Amino acid sequence: MEWLSNKAVVRKVRKEKYLIQEGDVQHPENVSNVIVENEIDVASIKPYCSKEAWKAVISLMKKKKKNTIWICPTCNYQIEERPSILCDSCLVLHHMDCVKTKEHSKHWFCDKCYANFK
Ligand SMILES: [Zn+2]
Ligand SMILES: [Zn+2]
Numbered sequence: 001m002e003w004l005s006n007k008a009v010v011r012k013v014r015k016e017k018y019l020i021q022e023g024d025v026q027h028p029e030n031v032s033n034v035i036v037e038n039e040i041d042v043a044s045i046k047p048y049c050s051k052e053a054w055k056a057v058i059s060l061m062k063k064k065k066k067n068t069i070w071i072c073p074t075c076n077y078q079i080e081e082r083p084s085i086l087c088d089s090c091l092v093l094h095h096m097d098c099v100k101t102k103e104h105s106k107h108w109f110c111d112k113c114y115a116n117f118k
Contacts, residue, residue, distance in 0.1 A: 001045055013048050022052035028063040074098035089113035
């Protein structure tokens, strides 16, 4: 987990169940490319991140990875190169045209999550 933040934060996470905050996430330039090459299980750190921090992690990974592994759940094609929107609940990226959304709203939920709210 240390690639993501600094040692002090990681220690706090382990000892005090501290939740990683957005400001704790390193800038992409400071993160080693090892995270992409070694296929670190990024999803495994999700429970340790605040929602904002997880979003920062996602954008960090996007910047790091040329071939992003983000797949649109609707069409099963990669998210890359087409406008996408992040579900605020499951934190999965969707193509905006696949979910028939034209505007980037701050709080957007995919159909699946939206159905769960009812
Ligand atoms: Zn799609
Ligand atoms: Zn969702």
